[in-house]
Amino acid sequence: xxxxxxxxxxxxxxxxxxxxxxxxxxxxxxxxxxxxxxxxxxxxxxxxxxxxxxxxxxxxxxxxxxxxxxxxxxxxxxxxxxxxxxxxxxxxxxx
Numbered sequence: 373x374x375x376x377x378x379x380x381x382x383x384x385x386x387x388x389x390x391x392x393x394x395x396x397x398x399x400x401x402x403x404x405x406x407x408x409x410x411x412x413x414x415x416x417x418x419x420x421x422x423x424x425x426x427x428x429x430x431x432x433x434x435x436x437x438x439x440x441x442x443x444x445x446x447x448x449x450x451x452x453x454x455x456x457x458x459x460x461x462x463x464x465x466x467x
Contacts (some may be wrong), residue, residue, distance in 0.1 A: 402435060404439045415429045418450055418451070
């Protein structure tokens with residue numbers, strides 16, 4: 373009964389689409405933060421390569437900024453993220 377009450381409390385504040393959007397934004401922000409931190413590329417260099425302002429990159433790395441799709445693509449391209457993912461998949465025999 374308590375879980376049902378909590379669900380109804382949440383649904384009063386958010387409709388389903390808003391709630392899903394907030395969850396996805398949080399997951400995206402968390403993933404981008406992790407990718408930026410683990411890149412070991414200085415943020416100044418990443419800013420230069422990606423065209424995303426260094427202050428915004430700092431906020432993303434700290435998990436404090438919303439990430440636009442455009443910024444996400446620029447950052448991932450600058451880090452060759454998709455190329456790295458394909459190499460890992462090939463090594464694991466996924467492809």
